[in-house]
Amino acid sequence: MQILQKLEVVAALWIASICLLVATASGQDRILPELPQATTPVTLVAASDPVTGKSEFRYQGNNTPPVIRVRPGTVLNVEYKNQLAAHSKEECVGHPCMNMTNLHFHGLHVSPKAPQDDSLDMIASPGETLHYSVQVPPQQPPGLYWYHTHPHGESYVQDLDGMSGAIVVEGIDRYVPEVRHMRERILVLRDLVLPKDGVERNRVMELVAMQTTQCGTAPEDPERAFTVNGSLRPQINISSGERQFWRIVNASPDRYADLELDSESLEVVALDGMPLAYHDPSTLKRSMSHVLVPPAGRVEAIVTGPLADSHAALRSRCFDTGPDGDSNPGMVLADIVSGQPSNVQVGPGQSGAPVYATFPAIVLKRIEASEPQFVVTFTEDKQGFYINGQKFEMSAGPMLTVDIGSLQHWRVMNPTREVHPFHIHQVHFLVYAVDNKPVKDPVWVDTVNVSYGSSVDLVMDFTDPIIRGMSLFHCHLLSHEDKGMMAKILFR
Numbered sequence: 001m002q003i004l005q006k007l008e009v010v011a012a013l014w015i016a017s018i019c020l021l022v023a024t025a026s027g028q029d030r031i032l033p034e035l036p037q038a039t040t041p042v043t044l045v046a047a048s049d050p051v052t053g054k055s056e057f058r059y060q061g062n063n064t065p066p067v068i069r070v071r072p073g074t075v076l077n078v079e080y081k082n083q084l085a086a087h088s089k090e091e092c093v094g095h096p097c098m099n100m101t102n103l104h105f106h107g108l109h110v111s112p113k114a115p116q117d118d119s120l121d122m123i124a125s126p127g128e129t130l131h132y133s134v135q136v137p138p139q140q141p142p143g144l145y146w147y148h149t150h151p152h153g154e155s156y157v158q159d160l161d162g163m164s165g166a167i168v169v170e171g172i173d174r175y176v177p178e179v180r181h182m183r184e185r186i187l188v189l190r191d192l193v194l195p196k197d198g199v200e201r202n203r204v205m206e207l208v209a210m211q212t213t214q215c216g217t218a219p220e221d222p223e224r225a226f227t228v229n230g231s232l233r234p235q236i237n238i239s240s241g242e243r244q245f246w247r248i249v250n251a252s253p254d255r256y257a258d259l260e261l262d263s264e265s266l267e268v269v270a271l272d273g274m275p276l277a278y279h280d281p282s283t284l285k286r287s288m289s290h291v292l293v294p295p296a297g298r299v300e301a302i303v304t305g306p307l308a309d310s311h312a313a314l315r316s317r318c319f320d321t322g323p324d325g326d327s328n329p330g331m332v333l334a335d336i337v338s339g340q341p342s343n344v345q346v347g348p349g350q351s352g353a354p355v356y357a358t359f360p361a362i363v364l365k366r367i368e369a370s371e372p373q374f375v376v377t378f379t380e381d382k383q384g385f386y387i388n389g390q391k392f393e394m395s396a397g398p399m400l401t402v403d404i405g406s407l408q409h410w411r412v413m414n415p416t417r418e419v420h421p422f423h424i425h426q427v428h429f430l431v432y433a434v435d436n437k438p439v440k441d442p443v444w445v446d447t448v449n450v451s452y453g454s455s456v457d458l459v460m461d462f463t464d465p466i467i468r469g470m471s472l473f474h475c476h477l478l479s480h481e482d483k484g485m486m487a488k489i490l491f492r
């Protein structure tokens with residue numbers, strides 16, 4: 001009886017919170033929430049919601065994860081306290097979660113050794129605290145990164161619960177000076193699991209104008225809606241003709257955001273934290289009608305306010321995840337409404353000249369033309385998910401060892417019937433071919449979608465000695481990673 005009552009309370013509160021989200025989104029006052037900003041040192045707490053049992057980050061007494069801002073050449077200090085419940089109400093890969101946790105600093109070119117970006121040995125049980133002291137190198141590309149938890153077997157649930165936040169490495173204005181005069185907006189995309197109750201479910205789907213016809217080849221019904229900074233379909237104010245600098249991270253554990261604006265193209269200045277100019281000083285930005293941001297990906301773009309009295313929205317388009325994939329329908333993420341011009345206080349900016357990493361074209365061409373030095377093959381069956389036939393084990397040795405100081409040609413193959421986004425810690429790579437055909441505009445990223453029945457060819461940048469140590473590469477659909485689609489790499 002007591003358990004039943006508790007369950008009813010949980011259900012009632014859960015429905016109430018959905019109603020609140022929907023009510024907030026459908027009411028007049030649904031302005032995009034601003035996120036708290038934090039400078040190092042940061043104290044972050046992992047805690048369990050006493051009612052729902054879901055895990056969350058707490059920062060300065062609230063449950064909104066902060067945007068951590070850090071300058072290149074400084075140390076990012078995070079004290080991370082695991083105050084999750086000893087006994088979880090949530091399920092991880094078929095058993096109750098153990099509520100182990102840690103942090104990964106996604107995309108940063110930093111050491112994988114403790115106390116830095118070590119997702120293997122640094123792990124906290126409930127009651128334990130981790131102390132991160134991450135040396136961000138002076139040549140770190142300035143842009144949008146993010147932190148999320150990375151305990152093998154529990155990553156999916158924790159990320160779906162929202163245990164993630166943005167990191168801004170300051171100084172992108174050194175590459176694209178005009179953004180200094182623009183209002184900056186940080187947009188963190190997360191998931192709202194659609195309610196089971198049919199009426200509530202329809203209300204949410206209608207609210208975000210979710211596509212109801214089948215999208216792509218995945219036959220399943222939609223399961224999620226995107227939220228922006230925790231809000232369902234918020235309004236973003238921008239005056240007509242005003243240019244703003246939007247920095248967007250897809251923090252979903254497994255949904256793709258194929259972003260587009262109704263009114264115009266996005267002027268993209270950085271992907272996955274890497275300014276386009278970082279490897280090509282002549283390319284400050286690129287006009288794109290839509291940008292595919294896979295789970296864990298980021299895009300930073302200049303957006304111009306539409307004409308007054310015209311309706312415009314930020315949308316995610318239908319994305320085909322494959323016949324075995326999850327439904328990924330089109331929907332509206334946010335409405336763009338005409339507001340007062342932003343009053344931007346231009347700060348001093350970052351001093352010093354920008355750092356560029358330009359590999360001679362002849363060197364890149366030679367690597368691209370060579371046979372792959374390593375091939376990653378994603379496979380799956382009813383028992384799990386694999387890289388090169390191996391299911392990840394914490395106790396396993398590295399799948400390969402790489403000597404620091406080289407560029408390498410890697411190929412990632414996906415013979416399965418669903419998409420898998422490939423990610424490697426510590427470095428960026430150049431995506432130059434898909435299905436053995438050169439891509440028109442090669443980009444440096446840290447996460448790339450590999451479509452079903454497809455392959456990508458990459459130039460891996462293993463030149464920086466800071467990455468020395470044991471690291472990881474994996475599929476960034478986190479339930480796949482939890483079920484084995486991950487491997488160790490030793491940078492020597």
Ligand SMILES: [Cu+2]
Pocket residue numbers: 419420421475476477480481485
């Ligand atoms: Cu996968």
